[in-house]
Amino acid sequence: xxxxxxxxxxxxxxxxxxxxxxxxxxxxxxxxxxxxxxxxxxxxxxxxxxxxxxxxxxxxxxxxxxxxxxxxxxxxxxxxxxxxxxxxxxxxxxxxxxxxxxxxxxxxxxxxxxxxxxxxxxxxxxxxxxxxxxxxxxxxxxxxxxxxxxxxxxxxxxxxxxxxxxxxxxxxxxxxxxxxxxxxxxxxxxxxxxxxxxxxxxxxxxxxxxxxxxxxxxxxxxxxxxxxxxxxxxxxxxxxxxxxxxxxxxxxxxxxxxxxxxxxxxxxxxxxxxxxxxxxxxxxxxxxxxxxxxxxxxxxxxxxxxxxxxxxxxxxxxxxxxxxxxxxxxxxxxxxxxxxxxxxxxxxxxxxxxxxxxxxxxxxxxxxxxxxxxxxxxxxxxxxxxxxxxxxxxxxxxxxxxxxxx
Amino acid sequence: xxxxxxxxxxxxxxxxxxxxxxxxxxxxxxxxxxxxxxxxxxxxxxxxxxxxxxxxxxxxxxxxxxxxxxxxxxxxxxxxxxxxxxxxxxxxxxxxxxxxxxxxxxx
Numbered sequence: 001x002x003x004x005x006x007x008x009x010x011x012x013x014x015x016x017x018x019x020x021x022x023x024x025x026x027x028x029x030x031x032x033x034x035x036x037x038x039x040x041x042x043x044x045x046x047x048x049x050x051x052x053x054x055x056x057x058x059x060x061x062x063x064x065x066x067x068x069x070x071x072x073x074x075x076x077x078x079x080x081x082x083x084x085x086x087x088x089x090x091x092x093x094x095x096x097x098x099x100x101x102x103x104x105x106x107x108x109x110x111x112x113x114x115x116x117x118x119x120x121x122x123x124x125x126x127x128x129x130x131x132x133x134x135x136x137x138x139x140x141x142x143x144x145x146x147x148x149x150x151x152x153x154x155x156x157x158x159x160x161x162x163x164x165x166x167x168x169x170x171x172x173x174x175x176x177x178x179x180x181x182x183x184x185x186x187x188x189x190x191x192x193x194x195x196x197x198x199x200x201x202x203x204x205x206x207x208x209x210x211x212x213x214x215x216x217x218x219x220x221x222x223x224x225x226x227x228x229x230x231x232x233x234x235x236x237x238x239x240x241x242x243x244x245x246x247x248x249x250x251x252x253x254x255x256x257x258x259x260x261x262x263x264x265x266x267x268x269x270x271x272x273x274x275x276x277x278x279x280x281x282x283x284x285x286x287x288x289x290x291x292x293x294x295x296x297x298x299x300x301x302x303x304x305x306x307x308x309x310x311x312x313x314x315x316x317x318x319x320x321x322x323x324x325x326x327x328x329x330x331x332x333x334x335x336x337x338x339x340x341x342x343x344x345x346x347x348x349x350x351x352x353x354x355x356x357x358x359x360x361x362x363x364x365x366x367x368x369x370x371x372x373x374x375x376x377x378x379x380x381x382x383x384x385x386x387x388x389x390x391x392x393x394x395x396x397x398x399x400x401x402x403x404x405x406x
Numbered sequence: 407x408x409x410x411x412x413x414x415x416x417x418x419x420x421x422x423x424x425x426x427x428x429x430x431x432x433x434x435x436x437x438x439x440x441x442x443x444x445x446x447x448x449x450x451x452x453x454x455x456x457x458x459x460x461x462x463x464x465x466x467x468x469x470x471x472x473x474x475x476x477x478x479x480x481x482x483x484x485x486x487x488x489x490x491x492x493x494x495x496x497x498x499x500x501x502x503x504x505x506x507x508x509x510x511x512x513x
Contacts, residue, residue, distance in 0.1 A: 060436070063436060064444075064447070069438060295452075323449060332451070374475075374476045376476070377477065
């Protein structure tokens with residue numbers, strides 16, 4: 001351990017690793033420490049709810065960088081270590097074993113954790129969340145021996161797990177408390193599409209289903225009870241009801257937090273020596289107040305925050321994008337549709353090869369693409385370059401969208 | 407295993423043994439090939455694992471799928487006729503000896 005104050009990154013997920021990589025890429029050649037709570041080196045999380053669960057991909061394939069990367073770039077990687085406190089006045093962090101490390105610049109990339117299910121029985125065996133590689137291992141093992149799987153929460157994680165469980169031949173029920181799927185993260189159009197998709201694949205989808213209790217037998221979950229009197233037998237229950245930013249460390253040190261660590265478009269907190277990135281943050285910037293949970297958000301904020309630690313301005317202002325793979329559908333979202341007043345469709349909705357274009361006052365806000373990757377990529381360009389597109393053009397199959405970006 | 411050669415933009419050559427069933431991208435990042443970023447982890451969503459396939463091998467690869475085709479239009483370095491995304495190249499014995507050149511930038 002080095003005594004000279006260097007850069008410390010707390011959290012070794014995608015965002016934390018990106019900060020470390022970008023610090024080196026931007027020319028920082030002093031001490032650089034990356035501290036992660038999980039036992040593994042940084043790994044890609046998206047496959048955890050997809051190929052890792054089916055067994056199509058194994059653990060050796062998801063590391064973001066190979067083992068020699070860290071040594072080669074002089075990144076001290078501490079795994080299985082927890083930072084328990086930040087002394088901002090003295091500029092040092094305390095680790096769980098009592099050691100302290102001084103910093104010149106500090107990046108918080110502490111991620112988030114699954115929202116706990118607040119009902120009796122939530123601690124029964126075979127009630128699982130999905131956030132970490134450890135969670136994925138447990139879920140994969142549990143799915144192997146299961147016949148009936150109940151997914152609580154019709155968000156992206158829950159739906160991706162439902163798709164995998166169906167692929168594995170399990171009987172699957174999705175219970176969503178709201179009156180539609182994806183209520184927190186996507187539009188009613190997509191909610192309809194995905195409800196139809198899952199039902200077509202044999203998933204039972206219950207909307208407005210408020211879970212009141214998990215019933216156990218010998219300590220294991222046996223059924224899920226809903227407020228309407230429903231009882232859904234289950235060998236495995238998967239809980240995917242949203243995530244809560246891990247902002248305790250920041251809050252305890254007095255950094256501004258408001259449903260996440262508050263940062264600007266450069267990842268700066270209200271302490272000039274501290275930046276924060278990814279799932280643990282809430283961003284107040286040019287696009288308003290954003291709480292994004294995505295790979296792009298982790299990576300781009302990581303780049304911006306590394307630059308900020310070195311006193312450089314690299315605001316992250318690109319249009320948000322996101323994807324989800326379920327069955328044979330690749331969903332890609334570009335932009336933010338909140339506040340739209342008009343939707344037009346392009347493509348063949350019946351075949352799930354279509355894009356929905358969202359407008360407000362005639363200006364493009366966002367595009368949801370289902371198996372239409374060209375629309376998604378063009379849409380990202382249109383949004384980033386603020387190229388005007390009219391609803392009429394978007395709806396006209398003969399109008400070449402690509403002509404606008406040339 | 408297939409032996410695959412990566413030529414970094416700097417000219418440095420790395421020869422890597424990649425297990426059958428992995429993607430070329432996975433083999434590259436696990437073995438310290440730095441010219442591949444692979445931000446999205448292989449979901450064909452970011453176009454930061456762009457590579458140029460040695461002319462001798464271009465025709466022996468399955469052609470790009472629809473998503474890769476769309477993503478290839480968004481690479482940071484120029485798209486050439488032999489451009490591919492390495493996350494979409496599945497390693498098989500047939501790829502043994504493949505040579506790939508990496509672009510100057512990925513993002």
